[in-house]
Amino acid sequence: MLIEGLIGGLDLLIQPSVLLALFVGVTIGMAFGVTPGLDATSGTALLVSATYALSTEVALAVLIGLYTAATYAGSITAITIGVPGTPASAATVLDGYELTKKGELDSALSISITASVIGGLIGTVALVFLALPLADLALAFGAPEYFALGVLGVAIIASLVKGSILSGFVVALFGLILTTVGIDPLTGFPRFTFNNINLIEGIPYIPALVGLFAVSEALSLLFDDNGDGRVVAKPKLFAFTLSAKVFRHIFRVTMIGSVLGSFLGALPAVGAAAANWIGYNEAKRFSHNPERFGKGSYEGLAAAESSNNATVSSALVPLLALGIPGSATAAVLLGAMLLHGVTPGPSLFTQQLDLVYFIFLALGGANVFMAIFGVFGVGFWVKMVQMPKPFIVVTILTLSVVGSFSVRSNVFDIYLALGLGLFGYVLRRVGISVVPIVLAIVLGGLIEENLRRALIASNDGISLFLDRPIALGVLIFACLTFIIPFVQNFRSSDLDHFHDNTKEQE
């Protein structure tokens, strides 16, 4: 099956239009990644609607290229100006910018691209070997299991976001409520449409994604401090200077970071940003020179970069095998796949195996294009870091308007995107992530539909879950992801209150 799938996938990949799309995706991803404040998620959200009229393979190639390159390109900004281009390159600043300050900018950029490509390729291999058995296992899943997995997906994301655990769940629930707008799938009754014909089909998820990620990001760039006015270090156009000695020096930590990133990426909600820090810390523990970390260490930079790029591919494990996105970008990719009539999950592996392998190979191909850009044209991308903010903001807002409109040719969708964008900006200002609401919007339909289908098919009512051990186990785990952090949060708040009172009494 592996060879057969690989041949089928390769057949799809080597079409000139697909390779060109992958190249274009990588180019756009580089531009998004190097721009401080923008990342792979806002980039894919903006581009999904533009891929609407393209064939499935071409559309996926563009989005995969963008996703892969944007995660890497954040490191260029981190190394050259000391501001992470994306959250996934926050740990890269520690050693990358230190190397730049020491006058080793070209070495830092060379290490970054090498570690990123190795991490990306190892992550892709991990995706192949993790997704296939998981999809086999998921073939036995029915409506109760999918309901439980949907709940778990939302619960994990909501519990791991920054800020108060409860606020994560509040916005996730709000996202779930938004998915109930429109025709009820089982009775055909229009819910919460308030006689507005534009809401009959529900809240369209592309304008919702564009609003929550891109519009809110543009507003944030406009009104928040994003590290403007920093001096940008300039590398040579051909800046690749990695010697065999340095490569041998970083090889061990690059492998540690890559394997760790591959594992962490496959876990829902962990993502590239967390992997960037965890990979960095673990590499420090295993390094022969831990004291150099944070002072311009080659190993520190390699570990941070290999771990975040390894998550790019492995984050697609739950999406492809179960149809449940494990990260914000995976949620946007799910939206793109559904837009093109592709439903991820175990049936994808039986019905469209070629497409699955095409995705595996496209991820590998994107790393190859990324390497070319990283080796030959990094000087050009550093110039992008200096692009004036007003032009970036206005471009994002224009693309958001066009992107929201283009899927249904409906002006209402633009107003919806702007409204949700403002809502997303308010959430950001109070420190609440928009990721749970997006995931809830993408998974809400699946959760309600499978719950009701499971109940209709069973005579036992809600106790049907007692006879389904996998679904029950997943639901218990979902409850624990809420209860444990909630209790910890409550305790720490109680402790703070106790300390406050003690201080007042003193």
Add this chain to the structure above:
Amino acid sequence: MMIPLTLVLYAGLAALTILLLVTAGSFPEALSGRDIGPAAFPASLAVLMLVLMACDVVISRRQLKRVHVKVILQAGSTALLVALAVWCAAHWGFFYVLPFALFVGLRLAGSKSWLANGIFSVVLPLALWVLFDYVLLIPIATL
């Protein structure tokens, strides 16, 4: 003026949730005895959301973030200006309105160069027109 934005946000969400709960009360019953009907799922989510918001306000009352009202008004005004440009575009034509909207937008966003603003305001709509209407075959000129 600083406002407790989390509280304002939660108050707005609570009002909306209560409106949805009231609306859900008028939904029809389930067609089958085994189904929970169209109202039960959103209504239970709404109740849970109200409970969690109340808990969050009580638990994190000392950490509620205060934000300057000016920032929110600025963001709101920006969204309104974009919405106004979209309204104009829907009435007079996207590619007639977009260059002017971009030029004004760039100026308001802080770009001082008339020449750069002018060139950008012409080039971006042209690029979008060619890309969407001719390459991607998505007719955005109809907006």
